[in-house]
Amino acid sequence: MIAVLASRLDPEAQSLVAEWSSADAALLSAEDLSRAGWVFSPSAPQTGTAVVEGRRIPVSSLTGVLTRRPAVLAEELSALAPEDRAYVAAELNAFLVAWLAAIPCTVINRPTTTSLSGPSWDGIRWQAMCERLGIDWAETDEAAPSREVVVCSTKCFFAAGAREAAIAKALAHASGTELLGVRLAAGKVCGVTATPALTDVDVRVCLRKQLLSRP
Amino acid sequence: MILLWGVPGDAPLDRIHAALQNRGTAVRLLDQRGASSTRAALRTDGDGWVTGKVTDATGEINLDDVNAAYIRPIDTGTACPSVSKDDAVFLAAVAADNALVNWANLADAHVVNRPQAMAANNSKPFQLAQIARFGFAVPETLVTTDEAAVRRFCRRHPHVIFKSVSGTRSIVAPLTDPEDTLADVANCPTQFQEYIPGVDVRVHVAGQRIVATKIVSAAHDYRYAARSGNEVRMTPTDLPTTIAESCVAMTRGMDLYLSGIDLRYTPAGEWYCFEVNPSPGFTFFEAATNQPIESAIADLLIELDHARPCRRTESGPNGAPCSAPRPQEAPGLR
Numbered sequence A: 001m002i003a004v005l006a007s008r009l010d011p012e013a014q015s016l017v018a019e020w021s022s023a024d025a026a027l028l029s030a031e032d033l034s035r036a037g038w039v040f041s042p043s044a045p046q047t048g049t050a051v052v053e054g055r056r057i058p059v060s061s062l063t064g065v066l067t068r069r070p071a072v073l074a075e076e077l078s079a080l081a082p083e084d085r086a087y088v089a090a091e092l093n094a095f096l097v098a099w100l101a102a103i104p105c106t107v108i109n110r111p112t113t114t115s116l117s118g119p120s121w122d123g124i125r126w127q128a129m130c131e132r133l134g135i136d137w138a139e140t141d142e143a144a145p146s147r148e149v150v151v152c153s154t155k156c157f158f159a160a161g162a163r164e165a166a167i168a169k170a171l172a173h174a175s176g177t178e179l180l181g182v183r184l185a186a187g188k189v190c191g192v193t194a195t196p197a198l199t200d201v202d203v204r205v206c207l208r209k210q211l212l213s214r215p
Numbered sequence B: 001m002i003l004l005w006g007v008p009g010d011a012p013l014d015r016i017h018a019a020l021q022n023r024g025t026a027v028r029l030l031d032q033r034g035a036s037s038t039r040a041a042l043r044t045d046g047d048g049w050v051t052g053k054v055t056d057a058t059g060e061i062n063l064d065d066v067n068a069a070y071i072r073p074i075d076t077g078t079a080c081p082s083v084s085k086d087d088a089v090f091l092a093a094v095a096a097d098n099a100l101v102n103w104a105n106l107a108d109a110h111v112v113n114r115p116q117a118m119a120a121n122n123s124k125p126f127q128l129a130q131i132a133r134f135g136f137a138v139p140e141t142l143v144t145t146d147e148a149a150v151r152r153f154c155r156r157h158p159h160v161i162f163k164s165v166s167g168t169r170s171i172v173a174p175l176t177d178p179e180d181t182l183a184d185v186a187n188c189p190t191q192f193q194e195y196i197p198g199v200d201v202r203v204h205v206a207g208q209r210i211v212a213t214k215i216v217s218a219a220h221d222y223r224y225a226a227r228s229g230n231e232v233r234m235t236p237t238d239l240p241t242t243i244a245e246s247c248v249a250m251t252r253g254m255d256l257y258l259s260g261i262d263l264r265y266t267p268a269g270e271w272y273c274f275e276v277n278p279s280p281g282f283t284f285f286e287a288a289t290n291q292p293i294e295s296a297i298a299d300l301l302i303e304l305d306h307a308r309p310c311r312r313t314e315s316g317p318n319g320a321p322c323s324a325p326r327p328q329e330a331p332g333l334r
Helices: A011-019 A082-102 A123-133 A162-175 A201-212 B011-022 B032-037 B088-106 B115-122 B124-133 B147-156 B178-182 B222-228 B241-253 B283-289 B293-306
Strands: A002-005 A025-028 A049-052 A055-058 A064-067 A106-108 A146-152 A155-157 A179-185 A188-193 B002-006 B027-031 B039-044 B050-055 B060-062 B068-072 B110-112 B141-144 B160-163 B190-194 B199-206 B209-217 B232-237 B258-265 B271-277
Touching: A002 A011, A002 A201, A011 A025, A025 A049, A064 A201, A082 B124, A082 B141, A106 A201, A123 A162, A123 A188, A123 B039, A123 B050, A123 B088, A146 A162, A146 A188, A146 A201, A155 A162, A155 A201, A162 A179, A162 A188, B002 B011, B002 B293, B011 B027, B011 B068, B011 B283, B011 B293, B027 B032, B032 B088, B039 B088, B050 B088, B068 B088, B068 B293, B088 B115, B110 B293, B115 B124, B115 B271, B124 B141, B124 B271, B141 B147, B147 B178, B147 B190, B199 B241, B199 B293, B209 B222, B209 B241, B209 B283, B209 B293, B232 B283, B241 B258, B241 B271, B283 B293
Parallel strands: A002 A025, A002 A064, A064 A106, B002 B027, B002 B068, B068 B110
Antiparallel strands: A049 A055, A146 A155, A146 A179, A179 A188, B039 B050, B050 B060, B141 B190, B160 B190, B199 B209, B199 B258, B209 B232, B258 B271
């Protein structure tokens, strides 16, 4: 099974789940986290169970989890009393950081301690990372048209040449991500995201393949 | 210069501020309560470090002049309670606080402690796995929304406690009446742990300095002993050399300069670790024992202030962490 951790209101996530139905893909929503059936032992994460689309499944049946959200929001927890939502959201996010970091299947992207979907950094932090790697960063007032290069595992999509591919892969490697969108303008980086759009067929095929392969 | 960032009235911040002033150290306090009128103009320096200027009601701070910092920020809304969260003024406060967090994570300065290193403490089971990797015994733990799983856990462990998963401060409570607790467990993953009997020892690590405090109380959570009518008795104690070294190594391995480590020494002679607090409220322990924790932190900050900048060293003085790993330039980029 592939679990896509996303909001049930996310149309792209829903489209991925539908497209990957033959791989038993399912949406892991905020609502699932407040259902009976989650069992997680930090010392033995492979032995637990999860709840995905209302179904209780053994963690061992997961081949991959795709994380498409940095956090669960209190506003989503409409089934709970309003005064409890902020606390429960904090608990859910803390639980997911531990769970996603520990489960043995492929997780793209593994969480950081502050974001479920990999690094959710401000621009200045990506700029600093670029400087450390010797990559040029575009100032915000530079108006050249930009394009997003997507790194998925060892592959790179939409790069205009080897240099752009090297830039994107270097940033993915340095930030510890398997999926990364790097926006480039005139050969300079002007934006980075750990949750790039997944509308391209080839990117989806690559991602599906990674999520079905055991780490 | 040493920069302090937080809310005056926070006892640890106040004590360190006074200690540094008494030592004649150049120290500047950035009051988080003034975040709505604080302006941060940050820039990278070309080498991947973040610097710039911060201006508050007191004046301008050139961040290039800051070589060490002690930070204890709180949630912006709590620091600025009189500002409406719908107000543009509140957004300005959030922006200022975010900028300072970015600076603290990426400054060419010794920051006690960097926010990215402290964040692991916001997920207790995540941090517990980290602690186990440093060789400490940890209690068997279950995080679950499943009643049956809790019952199975209770059959394996005669005494069980439960507490929150996140950094939101919770009271460690014994699971005395499972039926009461289990009714709500489906709503939210809850953390259950085997109860470990023994004597609590709180270890404050400041660089290479260690201050260990033995805590004796009948309460399950000595921090809240008064609520249950229990007393707390704290006394200075020594640690076995291997445990002391492990505490220092774990603090350094978590990219922290300062930590408050919660240990328990069992009747069977084992040392368990429950948590590593990256922003310890040390004044509670020093008030009870007169142990020199404040002095250890102040001395650490002064050492760091005089140490070489982060960029010139792989690690700070005494092997303490300096910064996030610096990736090498990838081939094919030039």
